[in-house]
Amino acid sequence: MSNQEIGKILVVGGGRMGSAIVEGWLKQGVLPSSIYLIDQNIQILETFKEKGLHTFSSVENVPENTLFDVFLLALKPQIIVQHVADFNRLISASTCLISVAAGVMVNTLKQMLPNAKHVVRVMPNTPAMISKGVMVGYSDQQAEFSSLIESLFATLGHFFWVSNEDQMHAVTAVSGSGPAYLFYFAQCFVESAKALGLEENLAQELALKTVIGSAHLIEQSDDDVETLRKNVTSPNGTTQAGLEALMRDSILKNRVEECCQHAAKRSVELS
Ligand SMILES: NC(=O)c1ccc[n+]([C@@H]2O[C@H](COP(=O)([O-])OP(=O)(O)OC[C@H]3O[C@@H](n4cnc5c(N)ncnc54)[C@H](OP(=O)(O)O)[C@@H]3O)[C@@H](O)[C@H]2O)c1
Known part of the structure; x- marks a missing residue:
């Protein structure tokens, strides 16, 4: 996967899951300078700054008019509900929003982030940290985004799709947890x-x-x-x-x- 294909990536939340996914991208050859990471944890920011990512402790520090091709949302569901609206200004009509949050529905994400026109939910699991993960995706625009999403997660393990969002509850219970x-x-x-x-x-x-x-x-x-x-x-x-x-x-x-x-x-x- 080349950077030309994916462009600029925003990652919000570089904890266990966010960092496993970013590490997978770096292993895959995604340029660190194309990834912008927002996290409130200074240690996480330092680790990824050393690897060449753009790092920010809060959304306010991201320069005005920076828009992203891919937005990975990897915050805890409770935090998303409180803070996610702040990120709306970083999303354009062409941004692909990928949420790994358990239980947060596509429509809820679209309501909280009105700029987001393309939303994909992905439920990964922690063996993704060693490229042995099981990832399951759902999107009502699957046909349009399947090759981008599959290539973004290719180094992290096995990828599957479900065609009905309700099945994401079972997926979360089985492979996620x-x-x-x-x-x-x-x-x-x-x-x-x-x-x-x-x-x-x-x-x-x-x-x-x-x-x-x-x-x-x-x-x-x-x-x-x-x-x-x-x-x-x-x-x-x-x-x-x-x-x-x-x-x-x-x-x-x-x-x-x-x-x-x-x-x-x-x-x-x-x-
Ligand atoms: N871990 C798993 O096995 C797993 C599996 C499937 C899906 N997921 C999903 O992945 C998502 C993230 O889970 P995780 O286990 O990676 O959580 P995590 O390790 O707690 O990572 C979240 C990161 O976001 C930071 N953060 C919290 N509030 C923030 C804010 N307002 N702005 C910027 N950064 C903020 C946290 O900093 P602090 O530590 O300082 O709070 C932490 O570094 C969840 O929605 C979860 O459902 C996780």
Whole structure:
């Protein structure tokens, strides 16, 4: 992707998600001098200033009449509601506004930023920081913007589209919030290894490397996850004994379902 194709980029919010996306762009060869970053965190500004970005601690410091081709909005949803109107003057009729905020609908963004004529929502997740992210986009102008958006997110992982904005609640609950569920499972697994008498370091190594290895196997195998599980479960063996406890009364299955439903409900509440 060349700078000529994307032009000038404004990023508002250089925290966990904003910085992961910017780092991806820099890796991809986007010129740092084409990126303008607004964040109130001085440390974040210093880090990106050293990399050659234009950095600003507030919207007032961005020179008058600076307009952007792409505007990445990566603030927390609550902050967006309070402050986003301040950014309207930096948007032109041709700016593509990309919001990664959970639960903030396209129409809400258009109401808060009346200059924005092209709005795309993208729900990324944190593995994007290591180019293993899952990103899902929604826009009522998908056909017009799909190649720009896909190329902007190409180095960050896998990109998918949904055609109905309501599905973004499920997306947020599954891939957006999903890494935290899996980190929690991994944490429980480490604790269980320790409870069996393994020393802390070894418990961490065994449990976490098993999670990582199994994820790679899912990626590289042609079998689905149910078949992979059945393949390693010998009748009356140790794995079967463990799984019988794990799957008893479908408690885990029900909890995972409940977990996703609660996250989706929260996304609806935020919208
Ligand atoms: N992290 C994830 O896994 C993830 C996944 C999917 C989507 N998202 C979405 O990404 C968005 C950002 O999340 P995040 O985790 O990256 O948040 P974050 O780490 O808190 O980053 C937000 C950044 O914006 C700064 N900021 C706050 N108010 C500001 C203002 N008025 N003007 C300029 N900068 C301001 C914050 O500074 P301070 O730290 O000083 O407040 C912080 O540096 C959210 O809408 C979230 O829904 C996040």
